[in-house]
Amino acid sequence: ATVPQLLEPGQRTKPGDLAIVLLARDNYEPLILEQSTGAVDGYAEGATLNTRFGSFPHSTLLDIPWGSQVRASAVDTGSRGRKRRRDDSGDDASTPALEDTEGTATPTSAPAKKAVTASSGFIHILRPSPELWTYSLPHRTQVVYTPDYSYILNRIRARPGTRIIEAGAGSGSFTHASVRAVYNGAPKSDDDRKGKVFSFEFNESRFRKMEEEVESHSLKDFVSIKHRDVYNEGFLVDGKSPMASAVFLDLPAPWKAIRHLSRRRPQDMEQDSNDGSEWVSPLDPRKTAMICTFSPCIEQVIQTVSDLRKSGWVEVDMVEVSNKRLVSQRDRIGSYLPKEKGANPNPADVTEALSKLREVNQKTKEFTRIKANRGEEGQNDQMDVDGSNSEREPNANNKLDESSTEKVWMQGRLIHRAESELKSHTSYLVFATLPPEWSEEDEAAAFAKWPCGN
Ligand code: SAM
Structure with a gap:
């Protein structure tokens, strides 16, 4: 299996990698790096990233150390580009291209633009991390931010090898953070019980987008994403238990999903189905399970706590992260x-x-x-990246008090x-624990190990 940068970071960029482009302070854009195989979208250089700070053919972003600063190139839009532009917009190619004043990167499939600040601007190519992904991801829903998910993952004991259930997937912010937490190597087969995220999303377009992202970020072996209404259909994957020991529910009504997360078939489900089929729990029966639910209002918390207790969960408590x-x-x-x-x-x-x-x-x-006399303006005003920003340079006229003996x-x-x-989404976090199943045989075996047991 291909192991993505997100899970096992390498030193240099390569084709197919997800990169996070730092355009200016707090302005990040995700980009999948492409190997150029000829002209693309009118650029003779092949796939090209267009930004307010200039144009960056992907060939200039490949095989460089992560974190590198890259200068804009004067790109050749080529004859194919001119033809496309005439075809696409009806405009003559000599019409000056519109400047992208938002500072946002435009996808390589957008109509070709002239480099607006050719060879003057620069970007940084950052190695992807869940934190940077949370900053740069296309929001489809409210997302869980780093201060919350780092605390949640710690409390639900997500560590290498943990199998974690998540619903709903939403924009995938929590998914990316949790897959890094549980990753312990590529699985060798479908039955391999390596750390994995089992994610469920009810909304079809969000589910499709998540599927695309999981694929393009090379996370397919480590994240299973299903299109599912978990209130009614629960958490089994192809009829099998994910054997999870950690659960995170970011749903409007988490209590409706809790009945599927118990050790035994809940009473209300016995009434629903009298077909006598065996109840399969999505949880690993031999491990203590930890759950966290994320709800913005206290009425939801009260209902969730009540249903957790009814399903056998203990040590229930609630936390609000106020970062x-x-x-x-x-x-x-x-x-x-x-x-x-x-x-x-x-x-x-x-x-x-x-x-x-x-x-x-x-x-x-x-x-x-x-x-102003030195002509220091533009990007350096916004971004203090290489230490050359004059605000950092010592300037005799700008010292506060030269005669001071104090620094x-x-x-x-x-x-x-x-x-x-600070970005975080204030919600109440409910935590609870479900002890493992414990039979007469387990008790006898445990008792036999005690020095006084025989
Ligand atoms: N935790 C996500 C993140 O960090 O990006 C955001 C989750 S978003 C707030 C809640 C998601 O739950 C929505 O995408 C919604 O479609 C999904 N959802 C709501 N009801 C659901 C259900 N019954 N089954 C599965 N997903 C559901």
């Missing part, structure tokens, strides 16, 4: 002057604070003027504040 990022920085107003010059460490003196503010404004203007970074009061906009 905050704390930013620590120095507040320079107040102790701006060095101590030996008699600075007031508390900004009680408004005159001093105002005069310092004026000084800082003056220096900012000077700094901007020098920067600049030591000046001012240390303050911190919470940033509230």
Whole structure:
């Protein structure tokens, strides 16, 4: 089986890899790298990524170390491209191409565009990870973000070898995080009990999209995705138990699915089907099972907790992940002057604070003027990637107080504040445990092992 970069990262890019293109700060686009086999979509160079920062033939993105910065190329749109453009849009090829002002990458199948900033812009090619996938994935639903899924995966004890049930698959954010957590090598056969994700999605178009992504990210051997209403049809795969020991339900009514997740045929199901067939649980009978359900309102939590108890789940508890990022920085107003010059460490003196503010404004203007003279503008303003951004360069005019004996970074009061906009989707997480099946024989065998048992 092909092992994807997501699970066993290599050092260099290769055709077929999923890459995450970093266009600018917080602007990521996923891209499947293609081997060029001739002109594509009018580009003589073959498959080409078009962005606001220029055009990047895939040939320039292949066989390079992950994390590389790549400069835009001056691409040749070729005669085939000109013909296509005339055919597609009815426009003459000499019409200037529209600039993509959003900064988003356009798919290679889009009509050919002229490179707008040929050989001036750059991108970074990042190795895919579940975290970057969560940032860049095409949203089809609300998704589970990294702060939540890292906590959930820890609590449901997802580790290499775990077989995990997930419903609904939605946009696949949790799927990608969980497959990395449970991966312990490629399975050798269908019956091989390696770590695997068993994912279920009711909505047909989301299911199809997930199928495509699982295929194009080379995850087919590690993720099984089924089109299923799990409330009515449960979690068996082709009639067989996935033998799972971890479950994550991100569904509007998780309690409707819980009856399928018990050790024995639930009473209500006995009434539904009196055909006498054997009840097959999707859970591994020899292992403790852990579950997490994700619900935005407390009424859903109450119903879920009740149905978990009825199905034999114990140690039920609820958690809300309230993530905050704390930013620590120095507040320079107040102790701006060095101590030996008699600075007031508390900004009680408004005159001093105002005069310092004026000084800082003056220096900012000077700094901007020098920067403009040097012609430093454009992408470097947005992205401080290679250390060449002038904001980082020492500038004599921009030092706060040259006569200070204190280091600049030591000046001012240390303050911190919470940033509230960290992406996470506030929901209540209900956790519970289902002990393994325990028979008279198990008890006798366990008892026999005790020193006093015989
Ligand atoms: N956890 C996903 C992620 O991280 O991308 C997002 C899940 S989304 C909030 C909920 C999904 O559950 C939707 O895609 C919806 O179609 C699916 N769903 C709702 N009812 C379902 C059912 N009875 N069986 C299977 N899937 C269902």
